[in-house]
Amino acid sequence: MTRPATLPDAVVAALRCPLCSAPFGLDGRSLRCPSRHSFDLAKQGYVNLLHAGVAAGTADTAEMVAARVAFLAAGHYAGLRDAIAQVTAHADGLVVDAGAGTGYYLAGVLDRLPGAAGLALDVSALALRRAAKAHPRLGAVVWNLWEHWPVASEAASVVLNVFAPRNGAEFRRVLRPGGTLLVVSPERGHLAELASVAPVLEVDSRKEERLDAALSDHFELVSRNALRERVTLKPDDVRNAVLMGPTGHHPARLAALPEVTEPAEVTFAFSLSEYRRTV
Numbered sequence: 718m719t720r721p722a723t724l725p726d727a728v729v730a731a732l733r734c735p736l737c738s739a740p741f742g743l744d745g746r747s748l749r750c751p752s753r754h755s756f757d758l759a760k761q762g763y764v765n766l767l768h769a770g771v772a773a774g775t776a777d778t779a780e781m782v783a784a785r786v787a788f789l790a791a792g793h794y795a796g797l798r799d800a801i802a803q804v805t806a807h808a809d810g811l812v813v814d815a816g817a818g819t820g821y822y823l824a825g826v827l828d829r830l831p832g833a834a835g836l837a838l839d840v841s842a843l844a845l846r847r848a849a850k851a852h853p854r855l856g857a858v859v860w861n862l863w864e865h866w867p868v869a870s871e872a873a874s875v876v877l878n879v880f881a882p883r884n885g886a887e888f889r890r891v892l893r894p895g896g897t898l899l900v901v902s903p904e905r906g907h908l909a910e911l912a913s914v915a916p917v918l919e920v921d922s923r924k925e926e927r928l929d930a931a932l933s934d935h936f937e938l939v940s941r942n943a944l945r946e947r948v949t950l951k952p953d954d955v956r957n958a959v960l961m962g963p964t965g966h967h968p969a970r971l972a973a974l975p976e977v978t979e980p981a982e983v984t985f986a987f988s989l990s991e992y993r994r995t996v
């Protein structure tokens with residue numbers, strides 16, 4: 718019998734009770750703080766620390782998660798996964814992935830860091846069921862990134878943020894001084910050829926300037942690299958690419974999607990921005 722998935726010790730040590738901020742111990746399959754606040758691990762291995770619901774429309778739906786799993790499993794973003802793992806290849810300790818989804822990138826990072834543990838934070842329990850099994854040194858916690866994170870200050874050597882909401886104040890608080898923040902976002906032109914299938918993501922041309930400005934109090938930009946690739950997607954991949962993006966949140970747009978029968982040549986365009994916590 719396989720052992721049920723659980724939380725790595727380093728992840729338990731970094732977590733804090735969302736009700737009283739005290740450290741947790743793992744008691745069987747429950748996280749418990751000294752004030753006896755208790756949170757059970759789901760059988761899939763993740764734990765839900767959210768005590769309040771989040772507005773609908775923020776968590777990815779089951780259909781979006783399934784599309785993302787299929788798209789990533791086809792290997793289309795393997796180049797991006799490698800590029801991310803390369804930036805973090807010299808880290809140790811704890812890597813926190815803010816908006817980790819199914820844990821695809823965090824697992825790639827942990828593969829290169831034999832001594833490290835990973836904490837996947839996401840509001841989608843459906844995605845975290847996958848993340849909890851994506852790597853043996855990965856712990857998955859349901860949380861809303863816009864709230865104060867249930868993570869000790871200065872616990873992380875790396876914070877990853879891949880196509881997910883950015884909370885600069887919490888990035889700063891949980892990173893140790895000198896730690897690395899890696900923000901990955903789509904660039905202008907990303908999947909632009911799919912405009913005939915679904916509305917494409919509008920990428921603001923001053924987005925990076927805004928990102929740097931928002932982080933400038935506590936972070937300095939260390940490097941910024943663009944990754945561009947032209948690839949041919951099969952019809953199923955095209956559909957998954959649309960479903961897993963912003964269109965996936967809009968049932969009316971999904972219902973109106975034209976049937977895709979032909980492969981499509983598309984552009985992937987990403988930017989990877991590496992910051993160092995200065996103060």
Ligand SMILES: C[S@@+](CC[C@H](N)C(=O)[O-])C[C@H]1O[C@@H](n2cnc3c(N)ncnc32)[C@H](O)[C@@H]1O
Pocket residue numbers: 771775776777785816817818819820821822838839840841844860861862863878879880881882
């Ligand atoms: C575009 S997906 C990216 C997932 C993953 N980083 C990847 O690239 O495969 C955005 C993720 O952010 C999560 N998310 C959106 N709003 C959130 C919030 N307020 N708190 C936590 N996670 C959130 C979604 O559930 C989803 O998994």
Ligand SMILES: [Zn+2]
Pocket residue numbers: 734735736737738739750751752753754
């Ligand atoms: Zn407590």
